[in-house]
Amino acid sequence: xxxxxxxxxxxxxxxxxxxxxxxxxxxxxxxxxxxxxxxxxxxxxxxxxxxxxxxxxxxxxxxxxxxxxxxxxxxxxxxxxxxxxxxxxxxxxxxxxxxxxxxxxxxxxxxxxxxxxxxxxxxxxxxxxxxxxxxxxxxxxxxxxxxxxxxxxxxxxxxxxxxxxxxxxxxxxxxxxxxxxxxxxxxxxxxxxxxxxxxxxxxxxxxxxxxxxxxx
Amino acid sequence: xxxxxxxxxxxxxxxxxxxxxxxxxxxxxxxxxxxxxxxxxxxxxxxxxxxxxxxxxxxxxxxxxxxxxxxxx
Numbered sequence: 001x002x003x004x005x006x007x008x009x010x011x012x013x014x015x016x017x018x019x020x021x022x023x024x025x026x027x028x029x030x031x032x033x034x035x036x037x038x039x040x041x042x043x044x045x046x047x048x049x050x051x052x053x054x055x056x057x058x059x060x061x062x063x064x065x066x067x068x069x070x071x072x073x074x075x076x077x078x079x080x081x082x083x084x085x086x087x088x089x090x091x092x093x094x095x096x097x098x099x100x101x102x103x104x105x106x107x108x109x110x111x112x113x114x115x116x117x118x119x120x121x122x123x124x125x126x127x128x129x130x131x132x133x134x135x136x137x138x139x140x141x142x143x144x145x146x147x148x149x150x151x152x153x154x155x156x157x158x159x160x161x162x163x164x165x166x167x168x169x170x171x172x173x174x175x176x177x178x179x180x181x182x183x184x185x186x187x188x189x190x191x192x193x194x195x196x197x198x199x200x201x202x203x204x205x206x207x208x209x210x211x212x213x214x215x216x
Numbered sequence: 217x218x219x220x221x222x223x224x225x226x227x228x229x230x231x232x233x234x235x236x237x238x239x240x241x242x243x244x245x246x247x248x249x250x251x252x253x254x255x256x257x258x259x260x261x262x263x264x265x266x267x268x269x270x271x272x273x274x275x276x277x278x279x280x281x282x283x284x285x286x287x288x289x
Contacts, residue, residue, distance in 0.1 A: 027257060028218025028264065034256035073256060103256075 011117035014144060018042075018135045019115035025075070026085045027103035032139060039072040039166075040135040041158060044118040044128035048080045048088030052152045056130075057089075058098045059155045070162050071137075076104035077112060078128055079119075123149055132158060134165065171216050184213040219261035220268055226287050229253055233261050234270065234280060234288050242277035 012019060022031045032040075043060075045053040060074055067074055078085075089100040107113050107128075118128040130147035143161050147153055164175040173185040189210045190196040196209040204212035219230030226234055229251075236250040244258035251258070262278060265271040270284030280288075 028260050030218070030256060030260050034259040038255060073254060 012115075012133070012141055012144070014141055016141055018133065018139050018141050019112075020139075021112045021115060023105045023107060023112050024082050025103040025105050026082060026089065026100075030075075030103060030105075032135075035073055035075070035135070036139055037137050039070065039137060039162060040075060040133075040139075041067065041072060041162075042075045042077065042116070042131075042133040042135060043153070044077040044113060044116075044131045046124065046127035046129070046149050047078055048084045049091065052150070053078075054088075054092060054096075056152050056155075057092055057100055058096050059152075060102070061092075061098045061100050063155050063159065064101050066159055067162075070159070070166065072162055074102035076102065077107050077118070078104070079107050079110055079113060079126060081108055082106040120146075134158070134161060136165070136169075167216070173214075173216065176213070185216055187212045187214055218257060218264055220264050220270075224268065226265075226270070229257065230261060230265075231288055233258060234265070234284050237265075237271055237278060237280045238285070238288060242279065 018032060020032050022029060045056060047053065057076070064074060080088075085104040085106055089104070093099050105112055110119065113119050113128045116131065116133060118131045119125070120129045123129050127149070129149060130151070130153055132143075132145040132153065133141055134143040136142045142165050145153070145158070160180065163181050164179060167173065167175060167181070167185065171185065173187060176186050179185070184205065187204055190199050199209050199212060200206055204214050206212040219227050219233060221227055232251045233247050233253065236247045239250070241247045241250050244255060244262050247253070248255045248258045262271065265284065266273055266278070268283075270281055270287070271278045272281050
Protein backbone atom coordinates (compact mmCIF):
# COMPACT_ATOMS: atom_id res chain seq x y z
CA UNK A 1 0.00 0.00 0.00
CA UNK A 2 1.56 3.35 -0.99
CA UNK A 3 1.31 6.56 1.07
CA UNK A 4 -1.72 7.85 -0.80
CA UNK A 5 -3.63 4.60 -0.33
CA UNK A 6 -2.79 4.57 3.41
CA UNK A 7 -4.07 8.13 3.81
CA UNK A 8 -7.30 7.42 1.93
CA UNK A 9 -7.92 4.18 3.83
CA UNK A 10 -7.84 6.04 7.14
CA UNK A 11 -9.94 9.06 6.17
CA UNK A 12 -12.65 9.41 8.82
CA UNK A 13 -16.17 10.18 7.74
CA UNK A 14 -19.08 12.23 9.03
CA UNK A 15 -21.33 10.18 11.29
CA UNK A 16 -18.56 7.82 12.40
CA UNK A 17 -16.96 7.70 15.86
CA UNK A 18 -13.91 9.97 16.01
CA UNK A 19 -10.68 7.91 16.20
CA UNK A 20 -9.54 7.70 19.82
CA UNK A 21 -6.03 8.86 20.71
CA UNK A 22 -3.70 9.68 23.56
CA UNK A 23 -1.18 12.36 22.67
CA UNK A 24 1.26 14.83 24.21
CA UNK A 25 -0.04 18.40 24.13
CA UNK A 26 0.87 21.80 25.49
CA UNK A 27 -1.52 20.97 28.37
CA UNK A 28 -0.02 17.57 29.16
CA UNK A 29 -0.96 14.16 27.80
CA UNK A 30 -4.59 14.24 26.71
CA UNK A 31 -6.99 11.64 25.35
CA UNK A 32 -9.90 12.26 23.05
CA UNK A 33 -12.16 10.78 25.75
CA UNK A 34 -11.12 13.64 28.07
CA UNK A 35 -13.36 15.88 25.94
CA UNK A 36 -16.41 13.61 26.10
CA UNK A 37 -19.58 15.50 26.98
CA UNK A 38 -18.50 18.68 25.19
CA UNK A 39 -18.22 19.65 21.55
CA UNK A 40 -14.68 19.66 20.19
CA UNK A 41 -13.05 21.39 17.24
CA UNK A 42 -9.92 19.41 16.37
CA UNK A 43 -7.89 21.33 13.84
CA UNK A 44 -4.51 20.79 12.24
CA UNK A 45 -2.04 23.29 10.86
CA UNK A 46 1.14 22.73 8.82
CA UNK A 47 3.77 23.96 11.30
CA UNK A 48 4.60 26.40 14.07
CA UNK A 49 6.17 29.75 13.20
CA UNK A 50 4.45 29.97 9.83
CA UNK A 51 2.52 33.06 8.78
CA UNK A 52 -0.96 31.76 7.93
CA UNK A 53 -1.01 29.46 10.99
CA UNK A 54 -0.15 32.40 13.21
CA UNK A 55 -3.12 34.39 11.90
CA UNK A 56 -5.36 31.37 12.48
CA UNK A 57 -4.17 30.84 16.05
CA UNK A 58 -4.80 34.49 16.84
CA UNK A 59 -8.25 34.26 15.26
CA UNK A 60 -9.13 31.04 17.13
CA UNK A 61 -7.90 32.50 20.43
CA UNK A 62 -9.85 35.74 19.98
CA UNK A 63 -13.07 33.82 19.36
CA UNK A 64 -12.39 31.18 22.06
CA UNK A 65 -14.96 32.69 24.49
CA UNK A 66 -17.63 32.26 21.80
CA UNK A 67 -16.69 28.58 21.46
CA UNK A 68 -16.94 28.16 25.23
CA UNK A 69 -20.43 29.73 25.19
CA UNK A 70 -21.34 26.81 22.94
CA UNK A 71 -19.75 24.20 25.29
CA UNK A 72 -17.03 23.72 22.71
CA UNK A 73 -13.32 23.17 23.25
CA UNK A 74 -10.54 23.72 20.73
CA UNK A 75 -7.63 21.35 20.16
CA UNK A 76 -4.88 22.19 17.67
CA UNK A 77 -2.40 19.79 16.07
CA UNK A 78 0.72 19.81 13.96
CA UNK A 79 3.71 17.57 13.36
CA UNK A 80 5.93 19.54 15.77
CA UNK A 81 7.25 18.99 19.29
CA UNK A 82 5.67 20.25 22.51
CA UNK A 83 8.66 22.59 22.91
CA UNK A 84 8.05 24.03 19.46
CA UNK A 85 4.35 24.54 20.25
CA UNK A 86 5.18 26.24 23.56
CA UNK A 87 7.70 28.51 21.81
CA UNK A 88 5.20 29.25 19.06
CA UNK A 89 2.43 30.11 21.51
CA UNK A 90 4.78 32.32 23.54
CA UNK A 91 5.94 34.06 20.36
CA UNK A 92 2.35 34.77 19.33
CA UNK A 93 1.59 36.23 22.77
CA UNK A 94 4.78 38.31 22.71
CA UNK A 95 4.20 39.69 19.21
CA UNK A 96 0.41 40.08 19.18
CA UNK A 97 -0.62 40.14 22.85
CA UNK A 98 -2.95 37.19 22.26
CA UNK A 99 -2.62 34.22 24.64
CA UNK A 100 -3.42 30.78 23.20
CA UNK A 101 -5.86 29.29 25.74
CA UNK A 102 -6.37 25.84 24.23
CA UNK A 103 -4.08 22.79 23.98
CA UNK A 104 -2.07 21.87 20.88
CA UNK A 105 -1.14 18.25 20.08
CA UNK A 106 2.51 17.55 19.33
CA UNK A 107 2.07 14.79 16.75
CA UNK A 108 5.69 13.98 15.92
CA UNK A 109 4.78 10.31 15.51
CA UNK A 110 1.99 11.32 13.07
CA UNK A 111 -0.29 8.80 14.77
CA UNK A 112 -3.17 11.23 15.23
CA UNK A 113 -2.74 12.97 11.87
CA UNK A 114 -2.69 9.61 10.09
CA UNK A 115 -5.79 8.37 11.94
CA UNK A 116 -7.64 11.54 10.90
CA UNK A 117 -6.31 11.70 7.33
CA UNK A 118 -4.67 15.07 7.94
CA UNK A 119 -1.62 14.48 5.75
CA UNK A 120 -2.34 14.85 2.05
CA UNK A 121 0.80 13.78 0.17
CA UNK A 122 -0.20 15.80 -2.88
CA UNK A 123 0.21 18.94 -0.75
CA UNK A 124 2.98 17.83 1.59
CA UNK A 125 4.33 14.46 2.72
CA UNK A 126 5.41 15.80 6.10
CA UNK A 127 3.00 18.57 7.07
CA UNK A 128 -0.69 18.38 7.92
CA UNK A 129 -3.08 20.37 5.76
CA UNK A 130 -5.63 22.66 7.41
CA UNK A 131 -8.26 20.20 8.61
CA UNK A 132 -11.17 20.88 10.92
CA UNK A 133 -13.08 18.06 12.61
CA UNK A 134 -16.18 19.04 14.55
CA UNK A 135 -16.85 16.29 17.09
CA UNK A 136 -20.03 16.15 19.17
CA UNK A 137 -20.36 15.33 22.90
CA UNK A 138 -20.79 11.62 22.05
CA UNK A 139 -17.51 11.82 20.10
CA UNK A 140 -19.14 11.36 16.71
CA UNK A 141 -17.65 13.31 13.79
CA UNK A 142 -20.33 15.78 12.70
CA UNK A 143 -18.48 17.96 10.18
CA UNK A 144 -15.16 17.96 8.34
CA UNK A 145 -13.49 20.86 6.55
CA UNK A 146 -10.26 20.77 4.56
CA UNK A 147 -8.37 23.87 3.48
CA UNK A 148 -5.16 23.95 1.43
CA UNK A 149 -1.90 25.07 3.01
CA UNK A 150 -2.19 28.54 1.49
CA UNK A 151 -5.73 29.39 2.65
CA UNK A 152 -6.44 30.49 6.20
CA UNK A 153 -9.68 29.28 7.74
CA UNK A 154 -12.84 31.28 8.36
CA UNK A 155 -13.35 30.90 12.10
CA UNK A 156 -16.82 32.47 11.98
CA UNK A 157 -17.90 29.69 9.60
CA UNK A 158 -16.71 27.07 12.09
CA UNK A 159 -18.77 28.77 14.81
CA UNK A 160 -21.74 28.91 12.43
CA UNK A 161 -21.50 25.18 11.73
CA UNK A 162 -21.56 24.48 15.47
CA UNK A 163 -24.63 26.72 15.81
CA UNK A 164 -26.26 24.81 12.94
CA UNK A 165 -25.48 21.38 14.41
CA UNK A 166 -26.61 22.31 17.91
CA UNK A 167 -29.83 23.81 16.54
CA UNK A 168 -30.46 20.70 14.46
CA UNK A 169 -29.93 18.47 17.50
CA UNK A 170 -32.16 20.54 19.74
CA UNK A 171 -35.05 21.22 17.37
CA UNK A 172 -34.85 18.35 14.82
CA UNK A 173 -34.68 20.79 11.91
CA UNK A 174 -32.22 21.64 9.14
CA UNK A 175 -30.60 24.99 8.46
CA UNK A 176 -30.62 26.69 5.04
CA UNK A 177 -27.74 28.29 3.17
CA UNK A 178 -25.97 31.08 5.05
CA UNK A 179 -28.21 30.51 8.09
CA UNK A 180 -27.48 32.46 11.23
CA UNK A 181 -29.03 32.02 14.69
CA UNK A 182 -32.40 33.81 14.90
CA UNK A 183 -33.31 33.13 11.28
CA UNK A 184 -35.96 30.69 10.09
CA UNK A 185 -35.03 27.01 9.90
CA UNK A 186 -36.02 24.33 7.42
CA UNK A 187 -38.67 21.82 8.43
CA UNK A 188 -37.67 18.27 7.40
CA UNK A 189 -39.28 17.31 4.08
CA UNK A 190 -42.32 15.03 4.38
CA UNK A 191 -41.70 11.37 3.73
CA UNK A 192 -45.11 10.37 2.42
CA UNK A 193 -47.62 11.73 -0.09
CA UNK A 194 -50.17 12.21 2.67
CA UNK A 195 -47.70 14.19 4.77
CA UNK A 196 -46.78 16.28 1.71
CA UNK A 197 -50.43 17.17 1.15
CA UNK A 198 -50.87 18.10 4.80
CA UNK A 199 -47.68 20.12 4.94
CA UNK A 200 -49.00 23.14 3.05
CA UNK A 201 -51.77 23.59 5.60
CA UNK A 202 -49.60 23.50 8.69
CA UNK A 203 -48.84 27.22 8.90
CA UNK A 204 -45.23 27.06 7.76
CA UNK A 205 -43.68 29.49 5.29
CA UNK A 206 -43.56 27.19 2.24
CA UNK A 207 -42.08 27.57 -1.23
CA UNK A 208 -43.52 24.16 -2.02
CA UNK A 209 -44.31 20.96 -0.10
CA UNK A 210 -40.64 19.98 0.20
CA UNK A 211 -39.27 23.40 1.26
CA UNK A 212 -40.93 24.89 4.30
CA UNK A 213 -39.45 27.12 6.98
CA UNK A 214 -40.47 28.08 10.48
CA UNK A 215 -39.27 30.15 13.41
CA UNK A 216 -37.88 28.42 16.48
CA UNK B 217 1.89 15.67 32.94
CA UNK B 218 -0.89 18.21 32.85
CA UNK B 219 -0.94 19.17 36.51
CA UNK B 220 2.44 18.04 37.84
CA UNK B 221 5.76 19.72 37.11
CA UNK B 222 8.84 17.67 36.14
CA UNK B 223 10.11 17.94 39.74
CA UNK B 224 6.99 16.19 41.00
CA UNK B 225 5.07 19.12 42.51
CA UNK B 226 1.58 20.11 41.40
CA UNK B 227 1.24 23.13 39.14
CA UNK B 228 -0.84 26.09 40.26
CA UNK B 229 -3.89 24.58 38.56
CA UNK B 230 -2.97 21.22 40.10
CA UNK B 231 -3.01 22.74 43.59
CA UNK B 232 -6.47 24.20 42.91
CA UNK B 233 -7.63 20.74 41.89
CA UNK B 234 -6.16 19.11 44.99
CA UNK B 235 -7.77 21.79 47.17
CA UNK B 236 -11.15 21.06 45.58
CA UNK B 237 -10.67 17.32 46.14
CA UNK B 238 -9.74 17.98 49.77
CA UNK B 239 -12.95 19.98 50.14
CA UNK B 240 -15.03 17.05 48.94
CA UNK B 241 -15.06 17.10 45.15
CA UNK B 242 -14.48 13.49 44.16
CA UNK B 243 -14.85 13.36 40.38
CA UNK B 244 -13.26 15.33 37.52
CA UNK B 245 -16.68 16.81 36.77
CA UNK B 246 -17.09 18.12 40.32
CA UNK B 247 -13.56 19.51 40.36
CA UNK B 248 -14.16 21.26 37.02
CA UNK B 249 -17.34 22.84 38.39
CA UNK B 250 -15.66 24.00 41.61
CA UNK B 251 -12.45 25.33 40.07
CA UNK B 252 -13.63 26.55 36.67
CA UNK B 253 -10.92 24.47 35.02
CA UNK B 254 -11.83 22.73 31.73
CA UNK B 255 -13.16 19.20 32.08
CA UNK B 256 -10.45 17.79 29.78
CA UNK B 257 -7.87 19.27 32.12
CA UNK B 258 -9.38 17.80 35.30
CA UNK B 259 -9.79 14.36 33.71
CA UNK B 260 -6.13 14.36 32.66
CA UNK B 261 -5.18 15.76 36.07
CA UNK B 262 -6.93 12.92 37.89
CA UNK B 263 -4.89 10.39 35.88
CA UNK B 264 -1.70 12.24 36.75
CA UNK B 265 -2.55 12.54 40.45
CA UNK B 266 -3.45 8.85 40.74
CA UNK B 267 -0.21 7.87 39.01
CA UNK B 268 1.74 10.18 41.32
CA UNK B 269 -0.03 8.85 44.42
CA UNK B 270 -1.52 12.26 45.32
CA UNK B 271 -5.07 10.97 45.12
CA UNK B 272 -6.49 7.47 45.27
CA UNK B 273 -9.52 6.00 43.60
CA UNK B 274 -12.20 3.92 45.29
CA UNK B 275 -14.86 2.86 42.85
CA UNK B 276 -16.06 5.92 40.98
CA UNK B 277 -14.77 8.47 43.45
CA UNK B 278 -11.34 9.76 44.45
CA UNK B 279 -9.92 11.21 47.63
CA UNK B 280 -6.73 13.01 48.45
CA UNK B 281 -3.83 11.05 49.96
CA UNK B 282 -1.29 12.11 52.60
CA UNK B 283 1.17 12.79 49.80
CA UNK B 284 -1.35 15.04 48.07
CA UNK B 285 -2.13 16.86 51.32
CA UNK B 286 1.52 17.88 51.68
CA UNK B 287 1.19 20.18 48.70
CA UNK B 288 -1.81 22.14 49.93
CA UNK B 289 -1.21 22.47 53.65
